[in-house]
Amino acid sequence: MSYKASKDRYENMPYNRCGNSGLMLPAISLGLWHNFGDVDDFENCRKMVHRAFDLGITHFDLANNYGPSAGSAESNFGKILKKDLASHRDELIISTKAGYMMWDGPYGDWGSRKYLLASLDQSLKRLGVDYVDIFYSHRPDPQTPIEETMRALGSAVRQGKALYVGLSNYTAEQTVDAIAVLKQFGIPCLIHQPSYSMLNRWVEDGLLDVVEEEGIGCIAFSPLAQGKLTDKYLNGIPEDSRAAKAHGFLQKNDITDKLLKTVGSLNKIAADRGQSLAQMALAWVLKDDRITSAIVGASKVEQIEQNIAALENNVFSSDEIFAIEKILVPLQ
Ligand code: NDP
Numbered sequence: 001m002s003y004k005a006s007k008d009r010y011e012n013m014p015y016n017r018c019g020n021s022g023l024m025l026p027a028i029s030l031g032l033w034h035n036f037g038d039v040d041d042f043e044n045c046r047k048m049v050h051r052a053f054d055l056g057i058t059h060f061d062l063a064n065n066y067g068p069s070a071g072s073a074e075s076n077f078g079k080i081l082k083k084d085l086a087s088h089r090d091e092l093i094i095s096t097k098a099g100y101m102m103w104d105g106p107y108g109d110w111g112s113r114k115y116l117l118a119s120l121d122q123s124l125k126r127l128g129v130d131y132v133d134i135f136y137s138h139r140p141d142p143q144t145p146i147e148e149t150m151r152a153l154g155s156a157v158r159q160g161k162a163l164y165v166g167l168s169n170y171t172a173e174q175t176v177d178a179i180a181v182l183k184q185f186g187i188p189c190l191i192h193q194p195s196y197s198m199l200n201r202w203v204e205d206g207l208l209d210v211v212e213e214e215g216i217g218c219i220a221f222s223p224l225a226q227g228k229l230t231d232k233y234l235n236g237i238p239e240d241s242r243a244a245k246a247h248g249f250l251q252k253n254d255i256t257d258k259l260l261k262t263v264g265s266l267n268k269i270a271a272d273r274g275q276s277l278a279q280m281a282l283a284w285v286l287k288d289d290r291i292t293s294a295i296v297g298a299s300k301v302e303q304i305e306q307n308i309a310a311l312e313n314n315v316f317s318s319d320e321i322f323a324i325e326k327i328l329v330p331l332q
Contacts, residue, residue, distance in 0.1 A: 001043070003084040006054035013056025014311065016292045018217030021190055023164065025093065027286055028308055029059035031221065031295040034242060034249075036076050037067035044300075049080050051301045053088070055308050061193075061219075061295045062127075063097035063138055064119045068247050070102060074126035082128050089129070096123045097168060097193075099138025111141030111149035120156055135162035136193060137178075139169040146174075146181050154187040164190035168221075172206035179214050189216050191292070196220035197229055198266070198284055198328055199259075208290045217292035220285050224296060226250040228259060229281035231267055240299070265327045269320060278303070279310035284324065286314055 015024035030052045036045045049060070066073035074096065085092065098119035101109045108115060120135055135156045137149050153165040165187060167178055179189045192211055196203045197220070211218040224230055226249065227242050233255045242248040243255055263277065270280035285294045298304045316324075 001046070003046075003050050005050075005085075005088060009054050009056050011056075012311075013058075013308070015058075016217075018191055018292050019211065020215035021164070021188070021217065023093070023190065023217075025059050025217065025219065025293040026057050027293055027311055028057060028282065029061055029093075029219065029293045029295045030057050030304065031061040031297050032073040032077055033061075033063070033066050034297050035299045036073040037069060038072035038076070039068055039247065040076075042076060042079075045076050046080050046084070047301050048298055048304060049077070050084065052304050053085065053092075055304065057304075057308075058091055059093040059095070059293065059295075061095045061221075062123075063100070063136075064102050064123050065100050071122070071126055074123055078126055078128040093133040094127065094129065095134035095136060095166070096120070096127070096132050097136035097138035098123075099136070099141070099168070111137060111139075111144040111152075113148050113152040113155070116149065116152040117155060120161055124161060131160055132162050134164045134166050134190060136166040136168045137170075140167075140171075140174045140178075146177055150178055150181040150187070151185060154182065154185040157187055164188075166191040166193055168193035169195075172210045175207065175210050176214070179216070189214070191217040191219055193219050193221055193295075195222050196285055196291070197223050197225045198281055198324070199225040199228060199262075201328075208288065212290050218290055219293045219295055220291055221295050222297075223285040223294040224278055224281050226297070228254070228263065229266070230278040231263075231276060234260065234264060234267065242299070262327055266324065269323055269327075273313060273320065275310065275313055276306060278307055279313070282307055282310040283314040284316070286311075287316055 014027045016027055018025050062074050098116045156162040182189050194203045232241055237243050237252055237255055242250045243252050267277045270277040282294050285291055296307050
């Protein structure tokens, strides 16, 4: 299979400014946490990346440990980049992260300078690139001084190995501190990457105010709650779904009767809007102007197509918002 990028790939996707920076991100980005590892079908990975790019997705989100095995999502994306997208490198925003367990011993986890910079070098090798566009501290490290972690991010930029830096999974307070430290080093923070979905709204309690005040972008991960905010579990757990896979983070026992009741009610509202539940869940996350982009995961090309079509109907009436809140309130 040879790949030629679609000529009209920039015609429909909206690109949102990332905080006060010069960088624009697509409203929907693709994440490679699941389904892009060496346990997955490489040709399917390739097809998903092609289709995403053809539909205007310029941003691909990775981390050192994505797979399984850890590192294999970066290696697979690197192969696709080399084979098919090398001439499009300047059209792509590739992000990676370090912060979770990656290799044995005291230097392969958390937030030390030793770990972050060694990990970034490994990521660049696996991806086959000279630099990534965004390098994240994947989580705050309570044992390492924030100055050390932020200085390591700053070094990545100064060494030309990352164009921008970001924070992921930092609380509102930790974000304020980290941004202040980065500023002292003359390095702007581009973006925060928190979890956010109709089923997980912690960012509404302070973090979204911080990103606005600080003028940084916000890119929501797991906007479909790993697939729970779709219609896929309404009639049982499909064999090829994340909840059924042994290596997935979603477990069968996460699909509870209480969840299915909530999802069933949301599904009815989505149907009244003429959308799938996945589409409504994405539109719901993106309705807040402070959200620059939503990073979706996918196991099939059709899911990417369906998810991008969410952008065709992303306005909610006050009645719809009210009805959705009524369903979600018992979960808060
Ligand atoms: P989602 O909440 O978008 O869940 C993706 C899953 O939902 C897919 O794998 C698929 O499940 C299902 N799905 C997607 N679209 C549809 C559809 N239209 N219809 C039915 N089912 C659908 O996101 P993820 O949890 O995958 O996270 C997205 C990205 O966010 C990651 O790849 C990663 O880049 C980032 N992330 C960052 C984290 C961090 O700590 N910074 C942590 C977690 C994620 P199935 O496989 O069952 O088909």
